[in-house]
Amino acid sequence: MHIGIAPPIVIAHPAVRADWELGAGIAELTAIARTADRLGYHHLxxxxxxxxxxxxxxxxxxxxxxxxxxxxxxxxxxxxxxxATQVLVLGYHHPLAIAKRYGTLDVVSGGRLVLGLGVGSLREEFDLLGAHFDDRGARADDALAALRASLSQPRPEYHGTFYDFDGVVVEPHAVQPRVPLWIGGRTLRSLRRAATLGDGWVPFGLSLDESCVLLAKVDLPEGFEVVLSAGAPLDPIGSRDSVARALERRRDAGTTVVSATLASTSAAHYCEQLEALRLLGNELGLSFRTATEDRIRP
Structure with missing residues (x-):
């Protein structure tokens, strides 16, 4: 099981935002990203x-x-x-726009893109952007198929219900032969969409038990990523045993990637928590990146 982070600062969600984040910016975020990178965390x-x-x-x-x-x-x-985008709303973008913009990100990052994608649920935002809401599920399915046909191709071609294109050049394009697509959602339909059209499922707003109930209803393909939240913000310095139990429960449930938030009082404290979580992860046998793996990226 790998572990990545949902970093602070970039989202000010009332349920997880710490007070120190209100005055923080790109300098603090960069320090956290560099620390997580150095320690071998899977994703941010x-x-x-x-x-x-x-x-x-x-x-x-x-x-x-x-x-x-x-x-x-x-x-x-x-x-x-x-x-990792967690998540982009498919209905807000043409598939080729995602392929071009995020394919370029894959190029400049050396093949490190993970596209987390979702159908979306905020009607007011759809209406504001002029996006289709009522048939967004069917459009998302077509967009996912179009993306799979386009992301790693300089001359993509796709003929679907809502998206139809050929005779075009999209350069640069993703350097990964198969960009991982993690599909977000909290329903059985989202899991089935992920198992059919994606490479992983990243649910939100579900407890571990609720996620397991859904996972038991679907046959998952080989290599499929089950990307679950670690739950409440982790405190590996102050509550080491409870963090260990939370991670072990998820591993025992078949989680392949954990996405964690960390309790913190400052950016420096957040980095200390990352250090402590890495040490605990080593003891639990979790997987962390090595310098060798970094060197062999595309």
């Missing part, structure tokens, strides 16, 4: 919302750093950690 994430209605922001938060700009900057500050 950045989510997407363009414009959150003020009443919704009370519950979900209103700060969401743009993932392309953020991950592009962090690509230049790191060498091996994967850069």
């Amino acid at each position: 994430t950045c989510s997407e919302h363009v414009a959150v209605p003020t009443d919704v922001a009370v519950e979900r938060g209103g700060t969401y750093w743009d993932p392309l700009a953020t991950l592009g900057f962090l690509a230049a500050q790191t060498t091996g950690i994967r850069l």
Whole structure:
């Protein structure tokens, strides 16, 4: 089981935001990303919302750093950690726009892109952007198939229900032969979509038990990633035993990648927590990247 981080600062979600994040910015985020990279963590994430209605922001938060700009900057500050969108809303983008923009990110990062993708649920944002909401599931399925046909191809071709293109050149394109697609969601339909069209499932808003109930209903393909949250923010310095139990429970449930948030009082403390979690992960037999793996990336 690998472990990655959902870093602070880039999302100001009321449920997990620490007070120190309000005055923090790119310098603190860079220090955290470099530390996670040096310690061999699997990935770091950045989510997407363009414009959150003020009443919704009370519950979900209103700060969401743009993932392309953020991950592009962090690509230049790191060498091996994967850069994961968690998640892009498929309905907000044409598949070729994703292929071009994030294919370029894959190039400049040396093949470190993970595309987390979701159908989306915030109707107000769809309406604001002029995106289709009522048939967004069917459109997302078609977009996923179009992306799979396009991401690593200089001359993509696809003929589907909503997206149809050929005779075009998209350069640069992703350098990974198969960019990992992690599909977000919290329903059985999202899991089936992930198992059919993606490479992993990254649920949100579900407990471990609820995730396991859904996972038991679907036959997953070989190599499929089950990417589960570590739950409440982890405190490996102050609550080492409870963190160990949380990670062991997820490993026993078949999780292949954990995406963790960490309790912290400052950026420096966050980096100390990363150090402590790496030591604990070593004892538990979790997988961390090595310098050799960094050197053999595409």
